[in-house]
Amino acid sequence: MTKTALTSLSADQLAERLTDLRADYTWLKEQELKLDLTRGKPGADQLDLSEALLRLPTGHSNRTGTDVRNYGGLEGLPEMREIFADLLGIDPGQVVAGGNSSLSMMYQVVTWMLLKGGPDSPRPWSQEETVKFVCPVPGYDRHFTMLAELGIEMVTVDMHADGPDVAQVKALVADDPSVKGMWIVPTYANPTGAVCSTEVAAELMAMPTAAPDFRILWDNAYAVHHLTDQETKSADALGLAAVSGNPNRPIMFASTSKITFAGAGVAALAASAENKAWYLQRLNFAAIGPDKVNQLRHVEFFGDADGVRAHMQKHRALIAPKFAAVDQALSSRLTGLDIATWSKPTGGYFVDLDVLDGTASRVVELAKEAGIALTPAGSAFPHGNDPRDRNIRLAPTFPTLAEVETAMAGVAVCVELAAVEKLASS
Ligand code: PMP
Numbered sequence: 382m383t384k385t386a387l388t389s390l391s392a393d394q395l396a397e398r399l400t401d402l403r404a405d406y407t408w409l410k411e412q413e414l415k416l417d418l419t420r421g422k423p424g425a426d427q428l429d430l431s432e433a434l435l436r437l438p439t440g441h442s443n444r445t446g447t448d449v450r451n452y453g454g455l456e457g458l459p460e461m462r463e464i465f466a467d468l469l470g471i472d473p474g475q476v477v478a479g480g481n482s483s484l485s486m487m488y489q490v491v492t493w494m495l496l497k498g499g500p501d502s503p504r505p506w507s508q509e510e511t512v513k514f515v516c517p518v519p520g521y522d523r524h525f526t527m528l529a530e531l532g533i534e535m536v537t538v539d540m541h542a543d544g545p546d547v548a549q550v551k552a553l554v555a556d557d558p559s560v561k562g563m564w565i566v567p568t569y570a571n572p573t574g575a576v577c578s579t580e581v582a583a584e585l586m587a588m589p590t591a592a593p594d595f596r597i598l599w600d601n602a603y604a605v606h607h608l609t610d611q612e613t614k615s616a617d618a619l620g621l622a623a624v625s626g627n628p629n630r631p632i633m634f635a636s637t638s639k640i641t642f643a644g645a646g647v648a649a650l651a652a653s654a655e656n657k658a659w660y661l662q663r664l665n666f667a668a669i670g671p672d673k674v675n676q677l678r679h680v681e682f683f684g685d686a687d688g689v690r691a692h693m694q695k696h697r698a699l700i701a702p703k704f705a706a707v708d709q710a711l712s713s714r715l716t717g718l719d720i721a722t723w724s725k726p727t728g729g730y731f732v733d734l735d736v737l738d739g740t741a742s743r744v745v746e747l748a749k750e751a752g753i754a755l756t757p758a759g760s761a762f763p764h765g766n767d768p769r770d771r772n773i774r775l776a777p778t779f780p781t782l783a784e785v786e787t788a789m790a791g792v793a794v795c796v797e798l799a800a801v802e803k804l805a806s807s
Pocket residue numbers: 421481482483484485521566571600602635636637638643648
């Protein structure tokens with residue numbers, strides 16, 4: 382049965398609908414749920430896929446005979462770097478394999494650009510009056526909180542299905558030398574699921590920038606996290622930048638956080654020869670070497686990049702049904718009401734839900750009162766400020782499938798109730 386758009390209901394019809402929805406909501410609260418869709422964490426069943434890591438490595442030297450238990454090897458084990466290079470479609474020589482967190486590597490890069498400047502910086506960023514970053518929205522909250530913490534201003538651009546709005550980005554970077562950088566999650570973006578096309582990537586790498594040391598932090602956290610058979614390949618950021626004459630523009634990041642153990646994986650940074658040397662030079666003052674035991678454990682566990690790809694199929698089998706359950710719950714209650722749209726991601730960890738303008742905070746509040754924790758409204762925007770108060774990030778991987786079904790049926794009630802409350806009062 383086709384539903385009627387809520388916006389076309391009369392005042393009386395809205396009042397009647399509100400009464401029904403309040404009854405549904407009262408019932409929902411009586412269920413005394415305690416469910417959490419807040420963070421994109423792997424479920425325990427996903428972590429179990431890598432349980433064998435706890436019994437590895439079997440040896441203590443790698444193929445070149447390095448004793449991994451000892452200090453040294455700042456750029457990481459060659460085998461680990463080869464696996465990342467294959468997965469990211471780049472040259473192993475461009476890769477540094479590090480500790481357990483790519484976010485920490487991003488933090489190092491931004492901090493060192495502030496303190497020291499990069500190979501092509503006229504001076505350290507901290508000596509500029511203002512430093513600004515272009516932030517595609519909605520985006521990853523920790524990217525934005527990192528910049529806020531470091532005193533970097535954020536200017537937003539729209540995120541489309543094929544990546545950031547290039548015209549908006551170009552207009553921001555062309556004449557303003559204080560715009561020093563930009564975030565992008567190129568594949569299965571957090572939270573929209575967008576995949577940056579080669580055309581968009583090529584324009585971003587080639588566009589003129591007023592800042593000679595403009596950096597694109599290319600956070601490819603979900604490069605191999607496919608949810609369908611269509612295993613989308615990431616655009617070749619480093620190659621495109623090199624042919625455009627801007628080899629130092631992109632710095633790429635990835636990790637096995639959502640491949641093996643979220644708290645004990647291996648992270649990687651990849652960049653031009655000059656950027657890589659710059660990074661290692663700074664790192665040399667901060668560390669004697671990464672956790673090579675963990676790297677060898679990962680190398681033994683996977684064998685090679687195909688081993689990672691096969692492992693990701695097992696993740697997909699566990700989490701794709703959860704994404705389908707989100708879509709099913711939202712569709713069955715909200716399709717046709719004209720109050721919400723949501724992403725149908727083909728990879729990554731999130732579903733991006735846009736509700737009726739001005740109601741996202743209310744939806745999150747209603748859900749909380751019914752025992753369903755959602756990421757705070759606005760968290761996908763710098764300073765938590767969603768100007769339309771409409772965006773909610775859903776993270777369905779951590780709860781069980783049954784919990785996702787229950788929670789999302791509840792969220793759908795909250796979305797409709799918040800919309801009807803607003804329409805009935807206006
Ligand atoms: N980047 C993005 C886009 C993410 O979504 C996440 C995890 N939520 C991270 C980075 C964190 O990566 P890591 O565990 O390697 O620090």
